[in-house]
Amino acid sequence: MEKRTLKNGELSLLGFGLMRLPCREGSQEIDSEAAGEMVDYAIAQGVNYFDTAYMYHEGKSESFAGEALSRHERSSYKLATKMPLVALKTHSDVERIFNEQLKKCKTDYFDFYLLHNINEDHLRIAESCGVYEQLKKKQEQGLIGHLGFSFHDRPELLRKVVEKYDWEFAQIQLNYLDWELQNAGEQYEILADKGIPVNVMEPVRGGTLAKLCDESIRIFREADPNASAASWALRYAASLPDVQVVLSGMSVLDQVKDNVRTMSPFTPLTGAEYSVIEKALAAYRRAASVPCTSCRYCMDCPSGVEIPKNLAVYNNYQIALANKHPMAPFLFEMEYHILQEGQHASSCVSCAQCKSRCPQHIDIPRWMGEISKLHENLRSAHR
Secondary structure, three states: OOEEEOOOOEEEOEEEEOOOOOEOOOOOOEOHHHHHHHHHHHHHOOOOEEEOOOOHHHHOHHHHHHHHHOOOOHHHOEEEEEEOHHHOOOHHHHHHHHHHHHHHOOOOOEEEEEEEEEOHHHHHHHHHOOHHHHHHHHHHOOOEEEEEEEEOOOHHHHHHHHHHOOOOEEEEEOOOOHHHHOOHHHHHHHHHHOOOOEEEEOOOOOOHHHHOOHHHHHHHHHHOOOOOHHHHHHHHHHOOOOEEEEEEOOOOHHHHHHHHHHOOOOOOOOHHHHHHHHHHHHHHHOOOOOOOOOOOOOOOOOOOOOHHHHHHHHHHHHHHHHOOOOOHHHHHHHHHHHOOOOOOHHHOOOOOHHHHHOOOOOOHHHHHHHHHHHHHHHHHHOO
16 A cells, blocks of 8 residues: 655555445445445555544444444554534533544544534634634644644635644545636645645545546546546545545445555556546536535435435436436436435425535535426426
């Protein structure tokens, strides 16, 4: 496994994000046996960075991390988790949640600790609750190794955040689609100019860049028949010199194996390979999908709408259309029908609560309206 040493010690270039772990069929309950096998394999292959959070898997990811990682020597892995700014009401919540996290993760300290998902609203919460100051004291007590933050917002706010506080690392969404779409390139440069090592999240954009459309996949396969689409995305992020860890939220063992191969050893992209990515990206953009990563920050919807699944159904339909799939309408109807009663886009009342939570800044109510309209139009066409 490729290791990278910047300011925070020797870290595996591939990090394991414990956000999209395998679940038992028909539920959000983590399949501990399957997920544990993935963690064991990753550690055996030299992965030493594991990233969890208070909110992941409906609050169960940290407990899984504690169970799975405590089977291994503490020195064999680095554990990262995050303070859920959205859950804070008072100063005392910081202490309470931090202690709860230590207990759930079965550890005496966190190697890396982040303020979770800084945006304008969450920054105000952090400042009113004195989060940074409290966590610096935890660091002085040896309970935190390195203090950083994760970020989903505009470059202007990022500049403000890095100027106001001293950080040892930052975690941003970075991939070849978001380099321009979400200003990831500008964010990366801001951090690089400040000498702040970068942890990359969403390098495969929630699996989107692993699936793509048929034309994009064809372009990648012609360039390298043995490389997966996901490996191109991981290499894109890892080729940047100020990146210390590329996190992948892996859901099955085969994904772990593929990602480990990509980073063992790691080969930076060449100029010709960057051109291949540009061609594949152009083909994907023509498929006109919605940039949802299934992070579920928009959930729970007060009206019961299963937002990420509705968007995934719509994206699949758009890609099927782009690939001239003759069964595209049928596939849409089938996938839409699988959603439970009340989970459909048609249940959206446009309260816009989800819109302010979305790290991708998707106009979710508008898309729910579009999806509902599409469903009605396809139904009418088959009456």
